[in-house]
Amino acid sequence: MADCHHSTSMKPFLFALAALLSGAAGWVQAAQDEGAVIEMKLGDYRFMPDRIEVAAGSPVTLRLVNTDRITPHNFTLKAPDAGLDLHVAVGGGKTQDITFTPTAAGSYTFYCTKKLPFMKSHRERGMEGTLVVTPAP
Numbered sequence: 001m002a003d004c005h006h007s008t009s010m011k012p013f014l015f016a017l018a019a020l021l022s023g024a025a026g027w028v029q030a031a032q033d034e035g036a037v038i039e040m041k042l043g044d045y046r047f048m049p050d051r052i053e054v055a056a057g058s059p060v061t062l063r064l065v066n067t068d069r070i071t072p073h074n075f076t077l078k079a080p081d082a083g084l085d086l087h088v089a090v091g092g093g094k095t096q097d098i099t100f101t102p103t104a105a106g107s108y109t110f111y112c113t114k115k116l117p118f119m120k121s122h123r124e125r126g127m128e129g130t131l132v133v134t135p136a137p
């Protein structure tokens, strides 16, 4: 009976330990795979920079910084044939990372899909840019 109690009380601890270890392993994995980090500002209906260049086959992390205090923006790039099917929302004043690996060289347009009723979309106001993917090194 005493043994039984002992083993059940150990279970939460073991689960916590397992979660901690797998979490730590996941973090190391992410750190290895995030590739180069490129910071991009979103604000005032613009992306800054609005042209970035990356290499096919290499992971890259975009650090999206919304410099508007309230206006939400997003980074959208739909080119699934090139391994790029991206849509990341970034709230006002927030920062979001997105990691991806483009698979095909080319020139791809990214943009913000935000739009208020009866207003021009952010993209129509000029919130778009170009991701240039160079051939794998």
Ligand SMILES: [Cu+2]
Pocket: 045, 072, 073, 074, 112, 113, 114, 122, 127
């Ligand atoms: Cu926007």
